[in-house]
Amino acid sequence: MIISKLPTVGTTIFTTMSQLAAETGALNLSQGFPDFNAPQGLLDAVGRHVGAGHNQYSPMTGLPALRQQVVAKIARSYGATVDPDTEVTITPGATAAIFCAIQAVIRNGDEVIVFDPCYDSYVPSVELAGGRCVRVQLNLQGFALDFERIKAALSPRTRMIILNTPHNPTGALISRAELDQLAELIRDRDIYLLSDEVYEHLVFDGAAHVSVLAHKELYARAFVISSFGKTYHVTGWKTGYVVAPPDLTAELRKVHQYVNFCCVTPLQFALADFMADHPEHVDELPGFYQAKRDLFCDLLAPSRFTFTRVAGTYFQLVDYSRIRPDLDDVAMSLWMTREHGVASIPISVFYQNPPKEQRLVRLCFAKREETLRHAAEKLCVI
Ligand SMILES: Cc1ncc(COP(=O)(O)O)c(C=O)c1O
Numbered sequence: 001m002i003i004s005k006l007p008t009v010g011t012t013i014f015t016t017m018s019q020l021a022a023e024t025g026a027l028n029l030s031q032g033f034p035d036f037n038a039p040q041g042l043l044d045a046v047g048r049h050v051g052a053g054h055n056q057y058s059p060m061t062g063l064p065a066l067r068q069q070v071v072a073k074i075a076r077s078y079g080a081t082v083d084p085d086t087e088v089t090i091t092p093g094a095t096a097a098i099f100c101a102i103q104a105v106i107r108n109g110d111e112v113i114v115f116d117p118c119y120d121s122y123v124p125s126v127e128l129a130g131g132r133c134v135r136v137q138l139n140l141q142g143f144a145l146d147f148e149r150i151k152a153a154l155s156p157r158t159r160m161i162i163l164n165t166p167h168n169p170t171g172a173l174i175s176r177a178e179l180d181q182l183a184e185l186i187r188d189r190d191i192y193l194l195s196d197e198v199y200e201h202l203v204f205d206g207a208a209h210v211s212v213l214a215h216k217e218l219y220a221r222a223f224v225i226s227s228f229g230k231t232y233h234v235t236g237w238k239t240g241y242v243v244a245p246p247d248l249t250a251e252l253r254k255v256h257q258y259v260n261f262c263c264v265t266p267l268q269f270a271l272a273d274f275m276a277d278h279p280e281h282v283d284e285l286p287g288f289y290q291a292k293r294d295l296f297c298d299l300l301a302p303s304r305f306t307f308t309r310v311a312g313t314y315f316q317l318v319d320y321s322r323i324r325p326d327l328d329d330v331a332m333s334l335w336m337t338r339e340h341g342v343a344s345i346p347i348s349v350f351y352q353n354p355p356k357e358q359r360l361v362r363l364c365f366a367k368r369e370e371t372l373r374h375a376a377e378k379l380c381v382i
Pocket of ligand 1: 032092093094095096119164168196198226227228229230235238239240
Protein backbone atom coordinates (compact mmCIF):
# COMPACT_ATOMS: atom_id res chain seq x y z
CA MET A 1 0.00 0.00 0.00
CA ILE A 2 1.29 3.48 -0.84
CA ILE A 3 1.27 5.96 2.02
CA SER A 4 0.98 9.24 0.17
CA LYS A 5 3.28 12.11 1.08
CA LEU A 6 0.54 14.46 -0.11
CA PRO A 7 -2.67 12.73 0.96
CA THR A 8 -4.94 15.73 0.40
CA VAL A 9 -3.64 16.57 -3.08
CA GLY A 10 -5.67 15.46 -6.10
CA THR A 11 -5.94 16.71 -9.68
CA THR A 12 -6.01 20.49 -9.56
CA ILE A 13 -9.12 22.47 -10.43
CA PHE A 14 -7.13 24.08 -13.29
CA THR A 15 -6.76 20.71 -15.02
CA THR A 16 -10.35 19.75 -14.24
CA MET A 17 -11.85 22.97 -15.58
CA SER A 18 -9.66 23.11 -18.69
CA GLN A 19 -10.59 19.48 -19.46
CA LEU A 20 -14.29 20.19 -18.91
CA ALA A 21 -14.06 23.27 -21.15
CA ALA A 22 -12.48 21.13 -23.89
CA GLU A 23 -15.09 18.37 -23.51
CA THR A 24 -18.08 20.73 -23.54
CA GLY A 25 -16.70 23.24 -26.04
CA ALA A 26 -17.00 26.03 -23.44
CA LEU A 27 -14.88 29.17 -23.70
CA ASN A 28 -12.00 28.60 -21.33
CA LEU A 29 -11.56 31.58 -19.02
CA SER A 30 -10.48 29.28 -16.19
CA GLN A 31 -6.75 28.56 -16.34
CA GLY A 32 -4.53 31.62 -16.71
CA PHE A 33 -3.03 31.69 -20.17
CA PRO A 34 -3.36 33.92 -23.22
CA ASP A 35 -5.25 32.71 -26.31
CA PHE A 36 -3.09 35.00 -28.46
CA ASN A 37 0.48 34.50 -29.57
CA ALA A 38 3.71 35.94 -28.24
CA PRO A 39 5.44 38.77 -30.16
CA GLN A 40 6.62 37.54 -33.56
CA GLY A 41 10.21 38.65 -32.87
CA LEU A 42 10.36 36.37 -29.87
CA LEU A 43 8.97 33.39 -31.79
CA ASP A 44 11.36 33.98 -34.69
CA ALA A 45 14.31 34.11 -32.30
CA VAL A 46 13.56 30.57 -31.07
CA GLY A 47 13.77 29.17 -34.60
CA ARG A 48 16.96 31.13 -35.23
CA HIS A 49 18.66 29.76 -32.13
CA VAL A 50 17.49 26.18 -32.66
CA GLY A 51 18.86 26.43 -36.23
CA ALA A 52 22.13 27.90 -34.97
CA GLY A 53 22.68 24.81 -32.83
CA HIS A 54 21.93 26.29 -29.42
CA ASN A 55 20.41 23.02 -28.30
CA GLN A 56 22.64 21.69 -25.53
CA TYR A 57 22.63 22.24 -21.77
CA SER A 58 22.94 25.84 -20.70
CA PRO A 59 24.86 26.83 -17.56
CA MET A 60 23.13 25.62 -14.37
CA THR A 61 22.53 29.19 -13.21
CA GLY A 62 20.97 30.23 -16.54
CA LEU A 63 22.28 31.70 -19.76
CA PRO A 64 24.55 34.67 -18.88
CA ALA A 65 22.91 36.89 -21.51
CA LEU A 66 19.47 36.24 -20.04
CA ARG A 67 20.58 36.83 -16.46
CA GLN A 68 22.10 40.10 -17.69
CA GLN A 69 18.75 41.11 -19.23
CA VAL A 70 16.93 40.29 -15.98
CA VAL A 71 19.34 42.58 -14.15
CA ALA A 72 18.75 45.36 -16.69
CA LYS A 73 14.97 44.98 -16.39
CA ILE A 74 15.17 45.14 -12.59
CA ALA A 75 17.31 48.29 -12.76
CA ARG A 76 14.88 49.94 -15.20
CA SER A 77 11.72 48.89 -13.39
CA TYR A 78 12.70 49.25 -9.73
CA GLY A 79 15.99 51.16 -9.64
CA ALA A 80 17.55 48.18 -7.82
CA THR A 81 20.99 46.74 -8.50
CA VAL A 82 21.51 42.98 -8.39
CA ASP A 83 24.44 40.88 -9.53
CA PRO A 84 23.74 38.57 -12.51
CA ASP A 85 26.23 35.93 -11.37
CA THR A 86 25.51 35.69 -7.66
CA GLU A 87 21.88 36.78 -7.34
CA VAL A 88 19.95 35.66 -10.43
CA THR A 89 19.02 32.05 -11.29
CA ILE A 90 16.91 31.02 -14.29
CA THR A 91 14.43 28.23 -13.48
CA PRO A 92 11.89 26.13 -15.38
CA GLY A 93 8.99 28.43 -14.48
CA ALA A 94 8.09 30.20 -11.29
CA THR A 95 6.61 27.00 -9.87
CA ALA A 96 10.02 25.27 -9.89
CA ALA A 97 11.56 28.41 -8.42
CA ILE A 98 9.05 28.38 -5.57
CA PHE A 99 9.65 24.69 -4.95
CA CYS A 100 13.44 25.00 -4.90
CA ALA A 101 13.47 28.10 -2.70
CA ILE A 102 11.26 26.37 -0.15
CA GLN A 103 13.30 23.14 -0.21
CA ALA A 104 16.49 25.17 0.24
CA VAL A 105 15.54 26.69 3.59
CA ILE A 106 12.54 24.91 5.13
CA ARG A 107 13.16 22.00 7.49
CA ASN A 108 11.08 19.51 9.40
CA GLY A 109 8.80 21.29 11.83
CA ASP A 110 9.27 24.80 10.39
CA GLU A 111 6.19 26.95 9.98
CA VAL A 112 5.45 28.97 6.87
CA ILE A 113 2.84 31.70 6.81
CA VAL A 114 0.75 31.69 3.64
CA PHE A 115 -2.26 33.85 2.98
CA ASP A 116 -5.74 32.59 2.42
CA PRO A 117 -6.56 32.62 -0.50
CA CYS A 118 -3.25 31.71 -2.15
CA TYR A 119 -1.76 30.13 -5.27
CA ASP A 120 -1.97 26.38 -5.04
CA SER A 121 1.69 25.29 -5.28
CA TYR A 122 2.88 26.87 -2.01
CA VAL A 123 1.34 24.43 0.45
CA PRO A 124 2.48 21.13 -1.15
CA SER A 125 5.98 22.59 -1.64
CA VAL A 126 6.17 23.41 2.07
CA GLU A 127 4.76 20.04 3.12
CA LEU A 128 7.24 18.11 0.96
CA ALA A 129 10.02 19.98 2.77
CA GLY A 130 8.60 18.78 6.11
CA GLY A 131 7.20 22.21 6.99
CA ARG A 132 3.72 23.20 8.08
CA CYS A 133 1.68 26.01 6.56
CA VAL A 134 -0.06 28.43 8.88
CA ARG A 135 -2.87 30.01 6.86
CA VAL A 136 -3.63 33.66 7.57
CA GLN A 137 -6.77 35.05 6.03
CA LEU A 138 -6.55 38.23 3.96
CA ASN A 139 -9.13 40.89 4.77
CA LEU A 140 -12.38 40.03 3.04
CA GLN A 141 -12.74 43.64 1.93
CA GLY A 142 -10.06 44.33 -0.67
CA PHE A 143 -7.93 41.28 0.22
CA ALA A 144 -5.27 43.35 2.00
CA LEU A 145 -2.76 41.90 4.51
CA ASP A 146 -4.20 41.76 8.02
CA PHE A 147 -1.34 42.60 10.35
CA GLU A 148 -3.18 41.66 13.53
CA ARG A 149 -3.71 38.19 12.14
CA ILE A 150 -0.08 37.97 10.93
CA LYS A 151 1.16 38.95 14.40
CA ALA A 152 -1.03 36.31 15.97
CA ALA A 153 0.26 33.66 13.57
CA LEU A 154 3.97 34.32 14.21
CA SER A 155 5.70 31.78 16.45
CA PRO A 156 9.30 30.82 17.26
CA ARG A 157 8.93 28.17 14.54
CA THR A 158 7.96 30.64 11.79
CA ARG A 159 10.70 30.35 9.17
CA MET A 160 9.13 31.92 6.08
CA ILE A 161 6.31 34.18 4.91
CA ILE A 162 5.06 33.83 1.34
CA LEU A 163 3.82 37.03 -0.32
CA ASN A 164 2.20 37.29 -3.72
CA THR A 165 1.76 40.69 -5.36
CA PRO A 166 -0.06 41.33 -7.67
CA HIS A 167 -2.17 38.62 -6.10
CA ASN A 168 -3.69 35.58 -7.73
CA PRO A 169 -6.69 35.06 -7.50
CA THR A 170 -7.82 38.50 -6.24
CA GLY A 171 -5.69 41.01 -8.19
CA ALA A 172 -4.83 42.87 -4.96
CA LEU A 173 -1.52 44.78 -4.67
CA ILE A 174 0.76 45.10 -1.65
CA SER A 175 1.79 48.70 -0.89
CA ARG A 176 5.14 50.12 0.21
CA ALA A 177 3.60 50.95 3.60
CA GLU A 178 2.60 47.30 4.03
CA LEU A 179 6.12 46.14 3.18
CA ASP A 180 7.50 48.60 5.75
CA GLN A 181 5.07 47.28 8.34
CA LEU A 182 6.09 43.71 7.55
CA ALA A 183 9.78 44.62 7.79
CA GLU A 184 9.19 46.08 11.24
CA LEU A 185 7.25 43.04 12.36
CA ILE A 186 9.95 40.51 11.42
CA ARG A 187 13.03 42.70 11.94
CA ASP A 188 14.44 40.72 14.86
CA ARG A 189 13.26 37.33 13.76
CA ASP A 190 14.93 34.62 11.73
CA ILE A 191 12.32 34.57 8.96
CA TYR A 192 12.78 34.34 5.19
CA LEU A 193 10.46 35.90 2.69
CA LEU A 194 9.33 34.39 -0.57
CA SER A 195 7.85 37.08 -2.80
CA ASP A 196 5.95 35.70 -5.76
CA GLU A 197 5.82 38.56 -8.25
CA VAL A 198 4.96 36.72 -11.46
CA TYR A 199 2.39 39.40 -12.38
CA GLU A 200 4.82 42.25 -11.66
CA HIS A 201 4.14 43.96 -15.00
CA LEU A 202 0.35 43.59 -14.92
CA VAL A 203 -0.61 46.54 -12.73
CA PHE A 204 -3.33 49.00 -13.74
CA ASP A 205 -4.75 52.51 -13.36
CA GLY A 206 -1.34 54.15 -13.13
CA ALA A 207 -0.33 52.19 -10.02
CA ALA A 208 3.26 50.96 -9.74
CA HIS A 209 4.21 47.45 -8.69
CA VAL A 210 5.98 47.56 -5.32
CA SER A 211 8.70 44.95 -5.57
CA VAL A 212 10.54 43.43 -2.63
CA LEU A 213 13.62 43.96 -4.85
CA ALA A 214 13.30 47.67 -4.14
CA HIS A 215 12.99 47.17 -0.36
CA LYS A 216 16.57 46.78 0.85
CA GLU A 217 15.77 45.49 4.31
CA LEU A 218 13.30 42.84 3.15
CA TYR A 219 15.35 41.86 0.09
CA ALA A 220 18.23 40.85 2.40
CA ARG A 221 16.10 37.85 3.49
CA ALA A 222 14.05 37.26 0.34
CA PHE A 223 13.65 35.07 -2.69
CA VAL A 224 11.91 37.19 -5.35
CA ILE A 225 10.35 35.11 -8.08
CA SER A 226 9.02 35.98 -11.53
CA SER A 227 7.95 34.27 -14.74
CA PHE A 228 8.78 35.02 -18.37
CA GLY A 229 5.60 33.08 -19.16
CA LYS A 230 3.34 35.84 -17.81
CA THR A 231 5.39 38.77 -19.08
CA TYR A 232 6.03 37.56 -22.65
CA HIS A 233 2.75 35.63 -23.27
CA VAL A 234 4.50 32.24 -23.27
CA THR A 235 3.16 30.32 -20.26
CA GLY A 236 3.91 27.03 -22.03
CA TRP A 237 7.63 27.80 -22.09
CA LYS A 238 7.74 27.38 -18.32
CA THR A 239 10.70 29.69 -17.85
CA GLY A 240 11.12 31.92 -14.82
CA TYR A 241 13.72 33.21 -12.41
CA VAL A 242 14.64 33.78 -8.78
CA VAL A 243 16.50 36.81 -7.50
CA ALA A 244 17.97 36.49 -4.01
CA PRO A 245 21.02 37.76 -2.09
CA PRO A 246 24.20 35.69 -2.72
CA ASP A 247 23.97 33.54 0.43
CA LEU A 248 20.37 32.55 -0.31
CA THR A 249 21.09 32.11 -4.03
CA ALA A 250 23.91 29.69 -3.18
CA GLU A 251 21.50 27.54 -1.14
CA LEU A 252 18.77 27.74 -3.78
CA ARG A 253 21.20 26.59 -6.48
CA LYS A 254 22.15 23.50 -4.45
CA VAL A 255 18.54 22.34 -4.87
CA HIS A 256 17.97 23.71 -8.37
CA GLN A 257 21.01 21.90 -9.79
CA TYR A 258 19.56 18.52 -8.83
CA VAL A 259 15.88 19.22 -9.47
CA ASN A 260 16.21 21.05 -12.79
CA PHE A 261 19.90 21.56 -13.52
CA CYS A 262 19.05 24.03 -16.29
CA CYS A 263 16.29 25.39 -18.53
CA VAL A 264 15.57 24.98 -22.25
CA THR A 265 18.55 26.60 -23.98
CA PRO A 266 17.10 28.09 -27.22
CA LEU A 267 14.21 29.61 -25.24
CA GLN A 268 16.69 31.41 -22.99
CA PHE A 269 18.61 32.72 -26.01
CA ALA A 270 15.36 33.93 -27.59
CA LEU A 271 14.18 35.68 -24.41
CA ALA A 272 17.58 37.36 -24.00
CA ASP A 273 17.51 38.68 -27.59
CA PHE A 274 13.94 39.89 -27.33
CA MET A 275 14.49 41.62 -23.99
CA ALA A 276 17.58 43.37 -25.34
CA ASP A 277 15.76 44.52 -28.48
CA HIS A 278 12.44 45.39 -26.83
CA PRO A 279 12.91 46.77 -23.32
CA GLU A 280 9.70 48.75 -23.92
CA HIS A 281 7.64 45.52 -23.98
CA VAL A 282 7.21 45.58 -20.19
CA ASP A 283 6.26 49.27 -20.21
CA GLU A 284 3.48 48.55 -22.68
CA LEU A 285 2.04 45.58 -20.76
CA PRO A 286 -0.04 47.52 -18.20
CA GLY A 287 -1.84 49.42 -20.97
CA PHE A 288 -2.24 46.28 -23.07
CA TYR A 289 -3.88 44.30 -20.25
CA GLN A 290 -5.78 47.26 -18.80
CA ALA A 291 -7.53 47.65 -22.17
CA LYS A 292 -8.55 43.99 -21.99
CA ARG A 293 -9.75 44.33 -18.38
CA ASP A 294 -11.77 47.43 -19.25
CA LEU A 295 -13.28 45.95 -22.39
CA PHE A 296 -14.31 42.83 -20.49
CA CYS A 297 -15.70 44.78 -17.51
CA ASP A 298 -17.59 47.20 -19.77
CA LEU A 299 -19.13 44.25 -21.61
CA LEU A 300 -20.07 42.61 -18.29
CA ALA A 301 -21.63 45.79 -16.87
CA PRO A 302 -25.19 44.88 -18.02
CA SER A 303 -24.87 41.33 -16.59
CA ARG A 304 -26.16 40.22 -13.18
CA PHE A 305 -22.59 39.63 -11.97
CA THR A 306 -21.16 42.30 -9.67
CA PHE A 307 -17.46 43.16 -9.50
CA THR A 308 -14.78 45.72 -8.74
CA ARG A 309 -12.19 46.09 -11.48
CA VAL A 310 -8.97 44.33 -10.44
CA ALA A 311 -5.86 46.37 -9.68
CA GLY A 312 -3.47 43.81 -11.18
CA THR A 313 -3.01 40.33 -12.80
CA TYR A 314 -5.08 39.08 -15.72
CA PHE A 315 -7.91 37.72 -13.58
CA GLN A 316 -11.25 39.37 -12.83
CA LEU A 317 -13.24 38.18 -9.82
CA VAL A 318 -17.01 38.33 -10.26
CA ASP A 319 -19.70 37.89 -7.60
CA TYR A 320 -22.66 35.75 -8.62
CA SER A 321 -24.84 36.27 -5.49
CA ARG A 322 -27.61 37.80 -7.61
CA ILE A 323 -27.69 34.82 -9.97
CA ARG A 324 -27.35 31.51 -8.11
CA PRO A 325 -26.80 32.20 -4.38
CA ASP A 326 -27.91 28.62 -3.77
CA LEU A 327 -24.74 27.21 -5.43
CA ASP A 328 -21.30 27.12 -3.85
CA ASP A 329 -18.57 28.36 -6.17
CA VAL A 330 -17.44 24.91 -7.37
CA ALA A 331 -21.02 24.03 -8.32
CA MET A 332 -21.40 27.46 -9.94
CA SER A 333 -18.27 27.02 -12.08
CA LEU A 334 -19.41 23.58 -13.22
CA TRP A 335 -22.91 24.88 -13.96
CA MET A 336 -21.59 27.90 -15.89
CA THR A 337 -19.33 25.65 -17.96
CA ARG A 338 -21.91 22.99 -18.74
CA GLU A 339 -25.01 25.15 -19.13
CA HIS A 340 -23.65 28.49 -20.27
CA GLY A 341 -20.42 27.65 -22.09
CA VAL A 342 -17.93 29.68 -20.02
CA ALA A 343 -15.33 27.99 -17.79
CA SER A 344 -14.12 29.82 -14.66
CA ILE A 345 -12.24 28.97 -11.46
CA PRO A 346 -14.05 28.88 -8.10
CA ILE A 347 -11.97 30.85 -5.62
CA SER A 348 -12.65 28.51 -2.69
CA VAL A 349 -9.92 26.21 -4.09
CA PHE A 350 -7.32 28.83 -3.08
CA TYR A 351 -8.43 28.66 0.56
CA GLN A 352 -7.98 26.28 3.44
CA ASN A 353 -11.20 27.59 4.99
CA PRO A 354 -13.25 29.37 2.33
CA PRO A 355 -15.70 31.89 3.79
CA LYS A 356 -19.09 30.18 3.52
CA GLU A 357 -20.92 33.26 2.33
CA GLN A 358 -18.46 34.07 -0.48
CA ARG A 359 -19.88 33.74 -4.01
CA LEU A 360 -16.91 34.52 -6.27
CA VAL A 361 -15.47 32.96 -9.40
CA ARG A 362 -12.32 33.99 -11.26
CA LEU A 363 -12.31 34.76 -14.99
CA CYS A 364 -9.09 35.13 -17.02
CA PHE A 365 -9.13 38.09 -19.43
CA ALA A 366 -5.80 37.30 -21.14
CA LYS A 367 -7.83 36.65 -24.27
CA ARG A 368 -8.40 38.08 -27.75
CA GLU A 369 -11.10 40.74 -28.06
CA GLU A 370 -13.27 38.27 -29.97
CA THR A 371 -13.06 35.72 -27.12
CA LEU A 372 -13.88 38.35 -24.49
CA ARG A 373 -16.89 39.57 -26.52
CA HIS A 374 -18.13 36.05 -27.05
CA ALA A 375 -17.72 35.17 -23.35
CA ALA A 376 -19.42 38.38 -22.20
CA GLU A 377 -22.41 37.68 -24.48
CA LYS A 378 -22.84 34.33 -22.74
CA LEU A 379 -22.31 35.75 -19.27
CA CYS A 380 -24.83 38.55 -19.82
CA VAL A 381 -27.70 36.12 -20.36
CA ILE A 382 -27.12 34.04 -17.21
C1 LIG B 1 0.80 33.45 -8.39
C2 LIG B 1 1.46 32.51 -9.33
N1 LIG B 1 2.70 32.06 -9.05
C3 LIG B 1 3.34 31.23 -9.87
C4 LIG B 1 2.76 30.78 -11.04
C5 LIG B 1 3.51 29.80 -11.91
O1 LIG B 1 4.22 30.38 -12.93
P1 LIG B 1 5.00 29.46 -13.99
O2 LIG B 1 4.01 29.06 -15.03
O3 LIG B 1 6.10 30.32 -14.51
O4 LIG B 1 5.50 28.27 -13.25
C6 LIG B 1 1.48 31.21 -11.38
C7 LIG B 1 0.84 30.71 -12.61
O5 LIG B 1 -0.35 30.73 -12.77
C8 LIG B 1 0.81 32.10 -10.51
O6 LIG B 1 -0.43 32.53 -10.77
